[in-house]
Amino acid sequence: EAGVAQSPRYKIIEKRQSVAFWCNPISGHATLYWYQQILGQGPKLLIQFQNNGVVDDSQLPKDRFSAERLKGVDSTLKIQPAKLEDSAVYLCASSFRTGNEKLFFGSGTQLSVL
Amino acid sequence: DAKTTQPPSMDCAEGRAANLPCNHSTISGNEYVYWYRQIHSQGPQYIIHGLKNNETNEMASLIITEDRKSSTLILPHATLRDTAVYYCIALYNFNKFYFGSGTKLNVKP
Numbered sequence: 582e583a584g585v586a587q588s589p590r591y592k593i594i595e596k597r598q599s600v601a602f603w604c605n606p607i608s609g610h611a612t613l614y615w616y617q618q619i620l621g622q623g624p625k626l627l628i629q630f631q632n633n634g635v636v637d638d639s640q641l642p643k644d645r646f647s648a649e650r651l652k653g654v655d656s657t658l659k660i661q662p663a664k665l666e667d668s669a670v671y672l673c674a675s676s677f678r679t680g681n682e683k684l685f686f687g688s689g690t691q692l693s694v695l
Numbered sequence: 696d697a698k699t700t701q702p703p704s705m706d707c708a709e710g711r712a713a714n715l716p717c718n719h720s721t722i723s724g725n726e727y728v729y730w731y732r733q734i735h736s737q738g739p740q741y742i743i744h745g746l747k748n749n750e751t752n753e754m755a756s757l758i759i760t761e762d763r764k765s766s767t768l769i770l771p772h773a774t775l776r777d778t779a780v781y782y783c784i785a786l787y788n789f790n791k792f793y794f795g796s797g798t799k800l801n802v803k804p
Contacts, residue, residue, distance in 0.1 A: 585738070614792070616794075622796060623780075623782055623795050623796050624739065624794045626791065626792065626793060626794075629790075636790065674738070674739075679790045680790050681727055681744075681786060683729070684739075684741065684792060685741070686739050686740070687738050688737055688738050689737075689738055
């Protein structure tokens with residue numbers, strides 16, 4: 582089966598610019614996650630969707646980050662405006678449902694903010 | 696927030712068993728323990744998970760102590776391709792995967 586698809590693979594922007602990342606989960610997976618991974622650290626959960634509803638966005642910096650999952654399939658994560666400290670790998674993951682289900686991760690988008 | 700603690704790094708000789716420890720002393724009775732690994736420039740990959748009993752699959756074995764306060768991931772015959780960061784995760788509130796800093800396993804020839 583096809584895995585979790587993410588694009589772009591790399592992105593370089595200047596601070597105060599905006600950027601968007603796209604994720605297509607595994608077909609039939611209801612739950613979608615966005616993680617931020619700063620170099621040398623473990624992934625940090627930003628937001629979790631169940632179908633097109635938000636389950637948890639407690640760690641999402643809502644003043645600059647936004648995410649949506651229209652129609653409960655693809656998802657987009659946006660940063661506006663970007664700061665230097667947003668430089669990280671943004672990982673998307675999906676699972677069949679919320680709960681005791683293993684996550685499948687994409688390869689991530691590496692963002693560099695200059 | 697991560698509810699597990701792991702050593703930051705470990706070394707293992709190729710062909711030998713790699714035993715990676717994890718402390719989860721505050722885990723709740725119904726919280727599963729999951730293990731993932733991340734090879735450089737890739738997303739984390741699922742390895743194994745368990746609740747109370749020991750588990751084994753084609754990749755690894757998971758040994759959970761009777762009091763569930765700690766566990767050990769065992770790679771029976773480590774290869775150079777097993778060099779990665781290994782994450783032990785407690786499935787918090789039955790639906791939240793919080794990663795800690797993990798253990799960097801270095802498999803040496």
